Amino acid sequence: MRVDIVSVFPEYFAPLDLSxxxxxxxxxxxxINVHDLRDxxxxxxxxxDDTPYGGGPGMVMRPGPWGDALDQLGGTLIVPSPAGVPFTxxxxxxxAAEAHLTFACGRYEGIDQxxxxxxxxxxxxxxxxxxxxxxxxxxxMLEAITRLLPGVLGNADSLADESHAHGLLEAPxxxxxxxxxxxxxxxxxxxxxHGKIARWRRDQSLLRTAARRPDLLAALDPATLDKRxxxxxxxxxxxxxxxxxxxx
Ligand code: 6GU
Numbered sequence: 001m002r003v004d005i006v007s008v009f010p011e012y013f014a015p016l017d018l019s020x021x022x023x024x025x026x027x028x029x030x031x032i033n034v035h036d037l038r039d040x041x042x043x044x045x046x047x048x049d050d051t052p053y054g055g056g057p058g059m060v061m062r063p064g065p066w067g068d069a070l071d072q073l074g075g076t077l078i079v080p081s082p083a084g085v086p087f088t089x090x091x092x093x094x095x096a097a098e099a100h101l102t103f104a105c106g107r108y109e110g111i112d113q114x115x116x117x118x119x120x121x122x123x124x125x126x127x128x129x130x131x132x133x134x135x136x137x138x139x140x141m142l143e144a145i146t147r148l149l150p151g152v153l154g155n156a157d158s159l160a161d162e163s164h165a166h167g168l169l170e171a172p173x174x175x176x177x178x179x180x181x182x183x184x185x186x187x188x189x190x191x192x193x194h195g196k197i198a199r200w201r202r203d204q205s206l207l208r209t210a211a212r213r214p215d216l217l218a219a220l221d222p223a224t225l226d227k228r229x230x231x232x233x234x235x236x237x238x239x240x241x242x243x244x245x246x247x248x
Contacts, residue, residue: 001098001149003032004073005138006066007105008048010034012135021143024152032142035073040065049108058109066104066115075102077121080134080141081110084123087141089164091124095141096148103141105134167220169213171204203232210238217241 005013013034016022024030038046041064049059070077076098095101104111104121116123126137147153163170174185188200206229209217222242233240 001030001096001146002075002100003030003142004075004100004102005032005034005105006037006069006073006103007034007133007135007138008037008107009105009133009135010036013139015139016142020152021146024146024149027151029149029151030146035069037061037065037069040068040072052109056109060109061106061111061115063112063115063118066111067118070102070104070115070119073102075100077102077104077116077119078141079104079106079111079116079121079123080125080137081106081123082125082128082130083110084125087124087126087137087144089144092141092144093148096145101145103134103138105138107133166224167216168205169209169216171201171208199228202229206232207236207238210236214239 007013013032016025016032016034021030021032025032037048041047048061048065050062052058052060076095078095078101080103104115115121124137124141126140131137148159153159159165161170174189178185178190186200188196191197206217210233218239218241220241222240225241230240
């Protein structure tokens with residue numbers, strides 16, 4: 001996969017040399033090029049922003065340098081923005097299937113909207129809070145996307161069961177020692193009974209998702225729930241997906 005990143009703070013992307021992303025880059029699975037937007041300015045001050053039409057506080061990024069940069073780089077355009085559609089694991093999977101992604105990092109009050117329209121960009125948000133700019137959001141999205149590329153994660157099994165893989169949060173995990181500061185590991189995990197362990201993990205996933213992310217539980221396809229799942233939720237007094245509360 002080819003990735004281009006355009007920013008007025010290219011130094012933000014130094015961490016992309018590290019760890020598994022760094023390894024994927026040196027192995028050739030991933031090619032990342034970071035660019036300074038100011039390289040596409042033509043004035044002596046290398047100006048990237050101007051005052052907003054219609055007034056208001058702050059500055060807006062001028063379309064000219066962005067247009068020249070994106071003409072040159074190409075790729076599927078992603079624009080991080082708190083006004084974007086939510087970034088999800090599903091979106092990470094779909095972006096991981098692209099051959100060439102280009103991220104345009106806005107600062108100030110954002111980029112002139114005509115840039116997104118001209119290049120058919122997708123505006124994407126990490127969540128309901130505001131960052132100074134898109135740089136950190138791009139680091140987050142790239143980590144989520146590149147770990148899905150074939151050959152980046154050593155163990156493909158770890159993708160299958162992780163949080164959000166099936167619309168549920170993952171069960172808690174434990175390692176040695178069995179007892180730590182007076183806390184022991186749940187007995188079932190040392191029982192050697194694989195069926196019971198799988199069932200316990202499934203129960204923990206459901207209960208955790210119900211407690212922390214009732215929105216995810218409500219969005220589950222009822223067909224993915226077995227009898228034991230439904231009994232568990234009912235015994236815990238939790239809403240069962242597909243069993244709508246009677247309306248009148
Ligand atoms: Cl993607 N960008 C910025 N600037 N702020 C954000 C965001 C993105 N997601 C949440 N807040």
